[in-house]
Amino acid sequence: MLLGALLVREDETGRRVGRIVETEAYAGPEDLASHARFTSRARNAVMSGRPGIAYVYLVYGMYDCLNVVTGPPGRASAVLIRAVEPLEGVATMRDSRRRVGRRRRERSYPDGRCRHATSRPVPDRHLARGPGLVGACFGVDRSWTGTDLCDPASVLRLEADPRADDRPFAVTEGPRVGVRYAGLEWAGRPWRFAIDGHPSVSRAR
DNA sequence: TTTCCGATCCCCT
DNA sequence: GGGGATCGGAAAA
Numbered sequence: 508m509l510l511g512a513l514l515v516r517e518d519e520t521g522r523r524v525g526r527i528v529e530t531e532a533y534a535g536p537e538d539l540a541s542h543a544r545f546t547s548r549a550r551n552a553v554m555s556g557r558p559g560i561a562y563v564y565l566v567y568g569m570y571d572c573l574n575v576v577t578g579p580p581g582r583a584s585a586v587l588i589r590a591v592e593p594l595e596g597v598a599t600m601r602d603s604r605r606r607v608g609r610r611r612r613e614r615s616y617p618d619g620r621c622r623h624a625t626s627r628p629v630p631d632r633h634l635a636r637g638p639g640l641v642g643a644c645f646g647v648d649r650s651w652t653g654t655d656l657c658d659p660a661s662v663l664r665l666e667a668d669p670r671a672d673d674r675p676f677a678v679t680e681g682p683r684v685g686v687r688y689a690g691l692e693w694a695g696r697p698w699r700f701a702i703d704g705h706p707s708v709s710r711a712r
Numbered sequence: 713t714t715t716c717c718g719a720t721c722c723c724c725t
Numbered sequence: 726g727g728g729g730a731t732c733g734g735a736a737a738a
Contacts, residue, residue, distance in 0.1 A: 565721070565722065568719070570731050572731085638731075639731045684731095688728085712731090712732090
């Protein structure tokens with residue numbers, strides 16, 4: 508169970524901590540929504556390896572999404588971390604996030620300023636509200652694939668929340684996001700999990 | 713409020 | 726050659 512656990516990055520860039528509030532499960536090769544369905548080993552070989560290892564992929568040519576390999580070796584499966592509640596290193600997250608999509612903003616606003624006075628800064632609790640944003644906030648890209656997230660010595664790792672007793676939560680489940688291509692049988696499975704009512708959970712689109 | 717679009721690039725078919 | 730485990734801003738309503 509990853510919900511409620513802490514995602515930690517600690518190195519010369521500082522210490523960033525986020526509490527996992529939303530995940531999605533991807534089963535083995537038979538799951539038509541999972542990257543494990545591809546026969547090619549190049550991209551997803553790590554998914555068949557030891558659990559607890561990071562699998563990071565690029566979506567839409569722009570966003571890196573962080574997964575945790577979950578199945579026993581030989582059975583490719585993973586959990587996508589879809590959203591995190593920023594707890595520590597918020598300024599670093601915001602700065603790291605700003606770099607992603609910068610080129611696009613420069614194209615939209617060549618003069619370097621936003622035209623709309625109504626646009627407000629993103630609140631802290633929404634910094635990592637989505638899988639692409641989790642990768643952006645933690646500065647994780649595909650080169651991080653293979654990192655052992657369960658090794659306490661890793662720069663990027665998972666930790667139990669020492670304050671878990673103070674933060675009880677209920678879990679909601681629903682269909683996974685953005686996998687309509689997989690067909691009803693797989694797209695309809697309620698394999699998206701979130702902390703009920705948490706403001707850092709990604710919005711339905 | 714909801715819907716739509718472009719950005720950007722890697723991998724599979 | 727084509728579309729995707731996304732996102733933010735603009736247009737539509």
